[in-house]
Amino acid sequence: METAALQKARYAYQPKLPATLAGGIGEIALELGTPTESIADQKELRELFQHSYGKPIATFTRGTHQTIRKRLTVGVILSGGQAPGGHNVIAGLFDGLKQGNSESKLYGFLGGPSGLIENKTLEITGEIIDAYRNTGGFDMIGSGRTKIETAEQFAASLETAKKLGLDAVVIIGGDDSNTNAALLAEYFLDKGAATQVIGCPKTIDGDLKNEYIETSFGFDTACKTYSELIGNIERDANSAKKYWHFIKLMGRAASHIALECALQTQPNVCLISEEVEAKGLSLGQVVDSICASVVKRSENKENFGVALIPEGLVEFIPEMKRLIDELNDIIALREKEFGALSSHEEQRAWLNGKLSGPSWELLESLPGDIAGELLMDRDPHGNVQVSRIETEKLLISMTEKKLAELKAQGKYKGKFSALGHFFGYEGRCAFPSNFDADYCYALGFSAFVLIASGLTGYLSSVRNLTAPADQWVAGGVPLTMMMNMEQRHGSMKPVIRKALVELDGRPFKTFESLRNAWAEKTCFLFPGAIQYFGPPEVCDQPTKTLRLERQK
Numbered sequence: 001m002e003t004a005a006l007q008k009a010r011y012a013y014q015p016k017l018p019a020t021l022a023g024g025i026g027e028i029a030l031e032l033g034t035p036t037e038s039i040a041d042q043k044e045l046r047e048l049f050q051h052s053y054g055k056p057i058a059t060f061t062r063g064t065h066q067t068i069r070k071r072l073t074v075g076v077i078l079s080g081g082q083a084p085g086g087h088n089v090i091a092g093l094f095d096g097l098k099q100g101n102s103e104s105k106l107y108g109f110l111g112g113p114s115g116l117i118e119n120k121t122l123e124i125t126g127e128i129i130d131a132y133r134n135t136g137g138f139d140m141i142g143s144g145r146t147k148i149e150t151a152e153q154f155a156a157s158l159e160t161a162k163k164l165g166l167d168a169v170v171i172i173g174g175d176d177s178n179t180n181a182a183l184l185a186e187y188f189l190d191k192g193a194a195t196q197v198i199g200c201p202k203t204i205d206g207d208l209k210n211e212y213i214e215t216s217f218g219f220d221t222a223c224k225t226y227s228e229l230i231g232n233i234e235r236d237a238n239s240a241k242k243y244w245h246f247i248k249l250m251g252r253a254a255s256h257i258a259l260e261c262a263l264q265t266q267p268n269v270c271l272i273s274e275e276v277e278a279k280g281l282s283l284g285q286v287v288d289s290i291c292a293s294v295v296k297r298s299e300n301k302e303n304f305g306v307a308l309i310p311e312g313l314v315e316f317i318p319e320m321k322r323l324i325d326e327l328n329d330i331i332a333l334r335e336k337e338f339g340a341l342s343s344h345e346e347q348r349a350w351l352n353g354k355l356s357g358p359s360w361e362l363l364e365s366l367p368g369d370i371a372g373e374l375l376m377d378r379d380p381h382g383n384v385q386v387s388r389i390e391t392e393k394l395l396i397s398m399t400e401k402k403l404a405e406l407k408a409q410g411k412y413k414g415k416f417s418a419l420g421h422f423f424g425y426e427g428r429c430a431f432p433s434n435f436d437a438d439y440c441y442a443l444g445f446s447a448f449v450l451i452a453s454g455l456t457g458y459l460s461s462v463r464n465l466t467a468p469a470d471q472w473v474a475g476g477v478p479l480t481m482m483m484n485m486e487q488r489h490g491s492m493k494p495v496i497r498k499a500l501v502e503l504d505g506r507p508f509k510t511f512e513s514l515r516n517a518w519a520e521k522t523c524f525l526f527p528g529a530i531q532y533f534g535p536p537e538v539c540d541q542p543t544k545t546l547r548l549e550r551q552k
């Protein structure tokens with residue numbers, strides 16, 4: 001297969017490791033803290049995780065490690081959506097294993113967690129690793145969204161672990177996958193199996209973070225990729241001066257990506273779902289806030305602009321959330337009846353009288369194609385698939401309508417021509433930035449040291465990320481420490497708490513203090529493409545979110 005020049009050059013990049021891990025395998029020591037507690041619901045979690053609850057935080061320091069040279073057999077899983085740097089986690093794990101003992105083995109489970117259940121593997125060799133170092137994507141072994149949840153799936157996973165003689169399984173995933181890692185670790189301990197389970201924090205969404213996990217990998221590269229594209233669009237908008245661009249950004253529920261991209265590009269509008277929910281804004285009020293910027297800018301003869309929209313917005317608008325919840329319930333209860341209706345018109349007519357008054361009015365007020373998207377096929381859990389709702393188009397059409405009203409009232413004299421975009425998949429498999437390449441390699445290497453230390457039920461952690469990589473602090477955080485109980489599909493379940501945008505946090509406060517100026521004036525920032533070679537201030541800077549959050 002032909003290889004691009006950048007890919008060849010990136011093969012040669014040697015990711016930076018924290019000094020504690022870079023000094024050679026014989027010079028790593030392990031420090032264990034005191035027992036920990038979960039963030040909430042301690043009693044319930046202690047009962048559910050009888051073997052793995054409350055382990056101490058692990059930190060690697062310089063010293064001598066007794067057991068690190070053991071011969072190990074490890075399996076690795078890529079779980080969920082792609083995120084730049086996944087291959088480097090595997091490379092860091094592989095290199096650690098081989099430095100520890102050249103006879104150690106690494107299996108990749110194919111296609112995500114189902115690979116563990118079905119024992120579908122690829123033995124990862126040096127040749128394979130070298131073909132994927134510092135590259136984006138998850139194509140080395142593939143990924144999947146299967147959740148290990150039934151008794152049969154747990155038993156099948158144990159069976160595979162026994163057949164392969166696994167000392168450990170490393171699960172590279174987001175909050176749900178790492179919740180699964182915690183359950184699997186507990187299950188293996190309960191069955192007396194020797195297989196350890198270690199997680200690694202992955203997701204472009206940036207919502208797996210807390211005091212000990214400063215960021216998930218992939219967020220850095222994805223945001224920088226989207227910001228490059230947004231900056232290019234801003235420059236086009238400022239050159240042509242004729243379009244408003246409405247850009248929806250991935251991120252599922254949390255608005256971290258939209259917020260980081262706003263800090264990097266200074267658009268005219270950026271909606272933050274968490275703020276919309278906290279203020280209880282209606283769809284109309286959200287549209288009013290966009291129109292305020294359009295009208296103000298038109299008074300300066302600037303009939304163009306850029307608006308960023310987080311993917312999960314509709315579920316954070318209380319009235320929309322109510323409508324979606326009612327639809328989910330009605331459709332689930334009368335699935336057959338609903339399924340027999342052949343057109344959206346029939347479906348809407350059928351819903352008349354079944355939805356509450358306000359929800360019915362809201363559905364009727366929505367453009368036909370958007371209402372249709374709300375009635376589309378449900379996911380396996382019976383929920384509407386929000387990422388398929390074209391929120392950018394909904395907001396364009398409602399803004400057009402509102403501006404026409406304002407024009408009729410003599411309150412707006414400008415021109416409004418808008419284009420919609422959706423950036424998501426464009427950023428999930430980019431070549432990892434130097435930050436993600438280094439961070440991921442360190443996470444993988446730390447996962448190896450956690451395994452060699454005999455630990456299980458831990459998330460590999462690398463901290464102090466705003467300092468140069470040699471000063472990063474590597475170790476592991478017990479998974480139960482990040483958990484609480486939450487309502488899921490009708491019953492209380494142990495889960496790792498998702499981190500949404502904090503409205504009193506520095507990233508949001510900074511944005512809030514600047515956004516009024518951006519809404520009126522053209523303050524665009526053009527960050528350009530990710531740079532892999534050059535001065536550290538251009539190539540090695542972490543995200544603004546991370547820098548603001550960690551600012552002392």
Ligand code: FBP
Pocket residue numbers: 079080081082083174202203204205250251252311387428
């Ligand atoms: P993860 O949480 O698994 O990392 O996935 C993130 C994400 O990219 C979301 O931003 C997006 O909503 C979703 O995956 C899209 O899922 P799919 O890849 O199944 O289309």
